[in-house]
Amino acid sequence: MKSKKNIYIIILLFLTLTTFIILGTYYYISSKQENLLNSIYNTTHINIVKTTQNLIKDKQNTTLAIALALAKNDSLYKFMQTQDYEKLDYKKISAEIKEHTKYKDVWIQIVDKNGKSIYRSWTDLKGDNLLFRKDLKNTLTNQNVSTSISVALFNLTLKARTPIFDYNNNFLGALEVITHFNSISKDLKENNIDCLVITDKKYRKILKYPYxxxxxxxxxxxxxxxxxxxxxYVKNNNVEKYINIPNFIVENGYLISNFILYDKNNEKLAYIINFMD
Known part of the structure; x- marks a missing residue:
């Protein structure tokens, strides 16, 4: 009897020990798998952020290059000096850029030295004062070449400005080239990333003519x-949830990565919510 009892005890101890080993191994492997998966997710998020940053930087550089090229124009100096603004016409150039490059909506604006829009290539609207825009006001004050991302009457856009001087070095105003996030969104899509560029709600009243x-x-x-x-999907699941994602979440088969876009004064402009299937 005592021998059988010892055997039962040994078997019970063996089964208990085996159970603990199996459970311990399971939890160890699960923990390692979870850590590995989180590492993959985090690396993917970092790559998405870097890709987004690089695409924005490239678009800003391209926008600036267009602005610098267009500003070197004798006719522009002449029309600005004589205030013959009706002869300004950049629609053909904008159409050619659309036809021959991936940038389909390049807008060109001319602003006088007092901050009044005297020409827009994409609309007949003109004559309004734009000094509410800090980026433009800074260019007119300092008379320098500059770039920015800002929200104005039509959209959240990438902008590049170059001052206009006459041949006597008198300041006449600024030429501004305006581009959008569409090509950036398209380039992200080619990397299997869908994005929503969500402008902060504090700009709702500024957007009088939403693009x-x-x-x-x-x-x-x-x-x-x-x-x-x-x-x-974002609308039905509460937009506030997604713009407040610290880095990323995994949801409904997507890795959802949040990239917050700031202006040069470190104010929040927008949230680029990237979805990778």
């Missing part, structure tokens, strides 16, 4: 080629 006319409550979607299924 895309896509809104989630007071949040404006700035990229015209945004995936409308994702727009509705």
């Amino acid at each position: 895309t006319n896509i809104f989630i409550d007071d949040y404006y979607i700035a990229n015209k080629n945004a995936n409308l299924d994702l727009v509705n």
Whole structure:
């Protein structure tokens, strides 16, 4: 009897020890798998952020290059000096850029030295004062070449400005080239990333002529080629949740990465919410 009892005890101890080993191994492997998966997610998020940053930087450089080229124009100096603004015409140049490059909506604006818009290539609207824009006001004050990302009447856009002087070095105003986030969104899509460029709601009242006319409550979607299924998904699941993602979340089969866009005064402009399937 005592021998059988010892055997039972040994078997019980063996089974208990085996159970602990199996459970311990399971939890160890699960923990390692979870850590590995989180590492992959974090690396993917970092790569998405770097890709987004590089695409924005490249677009800003291209926008500036266009502005610098267009500003070197004798006719522009002449029309600005004589205030013969009706002869300004950049629609053909904008159309050629659209036809021959991936930048489909390049806008050109001429502003006089007092901050009044005297010409826009994409609309007949003109004559309004733009000194509410800090980036433009800074260029007119310092008379320098500059770039920025800002929200104005039409959209959240990338901008590049160059001052206009006559041949006597008198300051006449500025030429501004304006580009959008559509090509950036398209380039991200080629990397299997869908994005929503969501403008902060504090700019809702500034956007009097919204370019895309896509809104989630007071949040404006700035990229015209945004995936409308994702727009509705974010809308139905509370947009505030996604713009407040610290880095990334994994949800519904997507790695959802948040890139916050700041202006030069470190104020929040927008949130680029990237979805990788």
